[in-house]
Amino acid sequence: MAIPDLVPAPLLNTIAIDPTSDAIVIAGATKVFKKSRPLLSRLRQHKGNVEDERKRNVLAVDHIDLTVKRREIVGILGANGSGKSTLIRMLSTLLIPDEGSVSIFGYDVVKDEATVQRLINRVSVEASFFKKLSPMENLLYAARLYNMSGADARRRIRAILTRLGIKPERIDAPLEDMSRGMQQKVAIARAFLTSPIVLLLDEPTTGLDPRSKIDVQHFVNELRDVHDATILITTHDMDEADALCDRVAIIDKGRIVVSGDTATLKRAVADLRGLSEPVSMNDVFMHYTASHLITEEDVQRYGSWEKAFEALEAQREEEE
């Protein structure tokens, strides 16, 4: 079921958009964080130790270049801590790049921050709500912030929530009584309320059951097909990336290690391994994020390549 009456709010009317220009252009974007120091080491602070300072720097996003065309659905894939959320937060004006530039339909996220904020919306796993209020009340509150008229907003909110598989009786019940997955759907509905031309989805289906995942995936497809949205999505679910994305970029330690459409990547890794059938997206992911680090010895030691990969990931997390 399409949502014809959701064709957008007047928010965008005043912003000049060249429909032929690229939706997202990331050029050499870099973000460095400083690790906070444990209290004891702060007390023992000794001045001027450059090596210590260098070690405290985390290169979360390292000179990333990526262009997303209008109406594309692009997936950003990477292990925990690889820099996906940092990249999304730079796109959504929440973080300023230390180097390079990021623009949305030609508007720079730093210089044209307010315009970019009207063009995009972001959904993340830590969406905040008034938990005692219902999904309808939470979304009406958001609609008011966006200057939407009450009756119109009500109609649109009900249509979006229903489209995402939220039962009518749930729409007016307190949000705190809903599962985390359902709350995630409400967060997606809220992000679409402004009819953003670019939607940034940071792990939108993490923790959702398979049916809810499919609801969200169908909705994302519809946003592109019916509403011309451009979508950048991060996910740990390789099947989802395969099913949903026109193109993926795999990042490792803040750098894009490979990008392309999933069919080409699956074929390329199969060729590299001398296999006649394409491999899975999981294999592609593991190949580009860890294959160079896993030796024959590791495979022997852990019993399989996948187990060796899991051990490596655990070790990486511990080091962080």
Ligand SMILES: Nc1ncnc2c1ncn2[C@@H]1O[C@H](COP(=O)(O)OP(=O)(O)OP(=O)(O)O)[C@@H](O)[C@H]1O
């Ligand atoms: N505010 C911050 N201060 C210091 N370091 C940070 C901050 N935010 C992120 N980092 C570090 O930057 C790196 C990239 O983090 P980021 O959250 O972007 O990764 P991610 O790929 O989104 O991970 P996940 O899949 O776990 O969400 C990590 O090493 C993380 O610890």
